[in-house]
Amino acid sequence: MTDLHERYAASLMNTFGPPKLALVRGAGAHVWDADGREYVDLLGGIAVNALGHAHPALVEAVTTQLQTLGHVSNFFTTGPQVELAEKLLELAGGGPGHVFLTNSGTEANEAAFKLTRRTGRTEVVVAEGGFHGRTMGALALTSKEAYRAPFEPLPGDVVFVPYGDAQALAVAVSERTAAILLEPMQGEAGVVVPPEGYLAAARAIADEHGALLWFDEVQTGMGRTGRWLASEGVTPDIVTLAKGLAGGFPIGACVGLGAAGELFEPGNHGTTFGGNPVACAAALAVIRTIEDDGLLEHVTVLGQKIRDGLAADPRVTEVRGEGLLIGLDLSADVSAHVFAAALEHGFILNNPTPNRVRLAPPLVLTSDDAEAFLAAWPAILDAAYAQAGS
Template identity: 75%
Template structure:
């Protein structure tokens, strides 16, 4: 029995079965490459689901965490630290929307939970969320997550939630009333398979919420921090939201979430309204500052746009791919057949980690430091992976592409 199999057995005997059997036991990583317990290497094109912004073992992140832990690791929120204050200021500056306030937590679902509590401080309880949207697994975040399989086992869920089709302005306008506290949406839906908002939709959402006196809340947990080639996926729209939630890539693998409230929304939560033991701790905030520093110093936003375009063009070149969506290094594609699980398995066997969020969709969210050469190595293997997954070329099938 291999080391991999032994550890998988130990996992099954000791951990709750919330994720199913692990596909691999990973023991190390460097850059965009990870190594399993048997010594096999894989190109990580999922990045911990858009978390490992700087890849694995980036020296700047390792140094920031080590130095901070050696100086001051944890303090309660009766106190503050320089990294906490500096990170809040940096995030507000990157948003560039004027005054605001930040609440730090430990994850995306916690960031959304804080935002949902904040919306209650408006005196309203109704929230409009999007079909196919995903916002987390805690009870409040789950209440605004659309997928029935996630929701049903835990109903009744808190709040008064109305789901509307993503991108449908008329449906959104009909759902928002003067009793609506907030509209929550992802500028680019991630878990659904990377669905972009239609042109003008974010501006429509801003107009509709403003007219009703409701808050506009952008969940940028998966799309923020350079993932799309901009600091935030909503940047290009020019829309100013009331709430932005962040996590995933913000800490580069160190757990951290952020709830950012802009303008008057920043004063809605008062002492005693919310709290956290570990949120905003010196180590996590120092890690996030290191991530921001590297993205800026290495011009990774431009790099992400360039490598993302290379991947999208290369993936779309195969006729068995019907559509490629996304921005930067958050990429979703549709296959001609519902064989995404087979493609993902073929990729893993060949040394590539990718994701299949739906039966016909593939998602890529690699580290922002993925090189063009690494991206090309995946594109070179792509036709063969589709062949091995059993996707036909069509009526004129002549075999694998060269």
Template identity: 70%
Template sequence: MSELKERYAEAVMNTFGPPKLVLVRGEGAHVWDEDGNEYVDLLGGIAVNALGHAHPALVAAVSEQMQTLGHVSNFFATGPQVRLAERLLALASPDAGPREGRVFFANSGSEANEAALKATRRTGRTKLVSAAESFHGRTMGSLALTSKTAYREPFEPLPGDVTFVPYGDAAALAAVVDDDTAAVVLEPLQGEAGVNVPPPGYLAEARRITREHGALLWVDEVQTGIGRTGRWTAHDPALEPDLVTFAKGLAGGYPIGACVAFGEAGQLLGPGNHGTTFGGNPVAAAAALAVLDTVEAEGLLEHVRTLGAHLRDGLDHPHVVEVRGEGLLIGISLDAEVAPAAVAAAQDAGFIINATGPDRVRLAPPLVLTRADADAFLTAWPQILATAYEEGS
């Protein structure tokens, strides 16, 4: 064990287990560890590093903003904060034009979802509906909406009146949503579960059901948003959800979260109802604006769609049961419980991926991943699986 790993074990709370590597620098979709080994990063900080590592536009935006204002608290407004709120309202609106709404800025996906959860309470209703295999965060409120038993049980009882239904099953959703339901919260693709994709029309049916009962539709785009699927949002903005939450890739690695509330939902939280010290600070907002500008300037939405299709097509293998996803959010199901062994074999081969279950692998690389790096992984993939099945069986 390296000296830094030993010091980590002695100083850092053991919530993540031993670190796989000690990383020291990155550039684009590549990172280097303390021993000088180079890896292609196909995880991107779990869908966070949209522009990869050390992108000049992001470095410049953060550096320049720190030279003027770094933090002022939310007693005051700043230009980056306001401009980012306007951009998010526009990109989450239909092509017909921006919807009226308001944005609450936070520091993470969990915090963005906490804000949305508190907004739902202001409807006067408390019943919430979420999906099986969902993931919405680790704070007590967002955890209450997360279905995974291993995450929930150590902290029960959790707040809220939450009902879970099978993901993608519109009939099951219709059976539980009623006039007492405050909101239905859904991911357009379930990332933490291994990139589950709902059947066509599922979200539209969820919108119809919620409108029928006067409930809010809340779409969690924390992992799927900001170009991850080759579109700004994985859901069609014409769906017109009431609440949309963003984080992860929004600022390319700088901590940020955003709860975008449209129409009447934008008025649910007023002075004193919620707050944050760091949320929406000008540096985080400047970083997010740089990400949005760069995605547009470098044509990354089209790049993500094209490269994602190329990757998915190339992952076929006798041991691969299914390849799912959109853009550069890809889930791979294997025919045996060897996903952790595949992660280890990939790391030995110079690629960083992760397992979301015993038989599920997830890829969420930077949006700037090159065709050459994708092809290098596809070339190595058969041997990665051969090693995994040999060592994991």
């Protein structure tokens, strides 16, 4: 492992800091590092590896498509591209619309940001604490000062309001507003769930002022919460997807519903790799597997079991989330120590803030792996609190 770490430091840009592990193999929800040590992956590539690692359906779909037709450019179309667009519109509610396929979540949000400009308005009202990507446009929609400051000035006319505060949203939105942008649950902030009725209120506010409602479901979509979309029940004008969409194969989607899907004209936007048949075949394989294997119900039941188990320890002050997108607060700022202790016990999780832990495991996580983690959880906290002196 030391050799890979040294080679990494010598050859890759220092954008992520030193890697925590050098991983060499995966199967299901398990991964192995360069020293041969096994871990249960409770982060899933940050909500990406929906089917875990080396899932036969995904391997077969990518292999077969690559052997058939790999890349054709967007001067042409392919069966997988059209089929995926049709399927995404179905999952988004079944009404009319159009899809722009990209390579990532930030590109999906970049496309959506440009789409809002086609309304003739420029203002976007966005919630504080959200994360929408690292490109200059998507970064302009992300409120975190540490991310923004090194790259300012960013594209302007963005207004930030507190997340979950419908009154603040109503005050901020006007006839100047092109779009309201919200995550149905804020992932990077530590899985923050809005109050009941917040998304519906956002829909009503957007309608009152003729603005678009845009849900960023890059992290929450594609079965992560036990539903295809976490915003189910409230129909947006734009929904952006990525992460789990193709189970680890790079793809994203900007879905424009109703009239929003008609805003782009030829030449307004483009992509070289977006919508290529291999990525689309991968996404279709993920969707079919979630459907055929009943994973939405599995995610719902297993997620509740994990949340209940985590909450049983008094050092956990709050547990949030739905399905297998889970966040929790700790009684002290020890989340970095929890991350380290979990690794020692053979589990990978995430510490997004000093007192918060996030779990986003593969949707195929087994009950046995969940039970093993819950059994180890008190010892993980013991070690973390002892190391922190708390």
